[in-house]
Amino acid sequence: NVIKNPFYAVTDKNGKYEIKGLPPGTYTIAFVQEKLGEQTQQVTLAPKDSKTIDQTFKAGAAAGSM
Known part of the structure; x- marks a missing residue:
C-alpha cells in the first residue's frame, strides 16, 4: 500500500531515488520491496x-539522497 503523502519516491532502474522539499524534522523512512518486505x-x-540514506535488501540495494 502506498500512503498518501507528498514525500515519497520510487527508485530508478539503478536503485536511486531523491526526495526534495522535506521540512526540518525527524522522519522514519520506509523502504518497501514487494517480495522482500519493508525496512525502515x-x-x-x-x-x-x-x-544520503542507503538501504540494502538481501537481494539488492536502493540508494538515494534527500
Missing part, C-alpha cells in the same frame, strides 16, 4: 540539510 531507517534533517 530514522533520519533527522536540519534546515538546508542534504543527506
Whole structure:
C-alpha cells in the first residue's frame, strides 16, 4: 500500500531515488520491496540539510539522497 503523502519516491532502474522539499524534522523512512518486505531507517534533517540514506535488501540495494 502506498500512503498518501507528498514525500515519497520510487527508485530508478539503478536503485536511486531523491526526495526534495522535506521540512526540518525527524522522519522514519520506509523502504518497501514487494517480495522482500519493508525496512525502515530514522533520519533527522536540519534546515538546508542534504543527506544520503542507503538501504540494502538481501537481494539488492536502493540508494538515494534527500
